[in-house]
Amino acid sequence: MHTYSMDVAGLRRELPICKITDDLYIGAFIMFGDAELTVACARELLKLVPADSYDYMLTAEAKSIPLIHEMARQSGAEKYFIARKGPKAYMPDPLHVVDQSITTAAQQELYLGRDDAELIRGKRILLVDDVISTGGSMHAMESLVDQAGGIIVGRAAVLAEGGAADRKDIVYLEKLPLFNADGTLKG
Structure with a gap:
């Protein structure tokens, strides 16, 4: 298996290259x-x-949950929100949107409980993700915040993949290239 060596937040990691x-x-x-x-x-x-x-x-389930939790812990935030991939019994009358992500073969749905939506109404919301690629997950989170009546004030990710690195509406730590089957960078 090919890997890509990358420095992120001062740490070097080997990323497996996946089809x-x-x-x-x-x-x-x-x-x-x-x-x-x-x-x-x-x-x-x-x-x-x-x-x-x-x-x-706010983040979407699941890969960026550890990130948003740690961001909340370090910043002293007492509450953050997670858009879930399915409705849960504890979610009263959930809001719901459909998402298409580069790493998910089929469409997936995101849900936010009406109780969380009430807390978001009129509030400034920072959207958080681990990797932004096509922007599908970010767009779905934007739709949930819009439905809840929140105000999106920022979009943050650890990595911006491919063309997402050219977006001016996100902040991110590093660019992540796309690859060919042989492990070389896509031109």
Whole structure:
């Protein structure tokens, strides 16, 4: 298996290169289980988005949950929100949107409980993700915040993959290239 060596938040990691389609491969950036990386990425992202610029943070389940939790811990935030992949029994009358992500073959749905939506109404929301690629997950989170009546004040990610690195509406720590089947960078 090919890997891509990358420095993120002052730490070097080897990302396995994984097939998405016959002509598209990505470097798999997984923070699950890597406490050192999660703490460092949260610290560096918080330098880009001061705590007084937003009221709450929101992310989509599941890969960026450790990141948003650590960002909340480091910033002293008492609450953050997670858009879930399915409705839960504890979610009263949930809001719901459909999401298409580069790493998910089929469409997935995101849900936010009406109780969380009430807390978001009129508040400044920072959207957080581990990797922004096509922007599908970010767009779905934007739709949930819009439905809830929140105000999106920022979009932050650890990595911007491919063309996402050219976006002016996000802050991120590093660019992540796309790859060919042989592990070389896509031109």
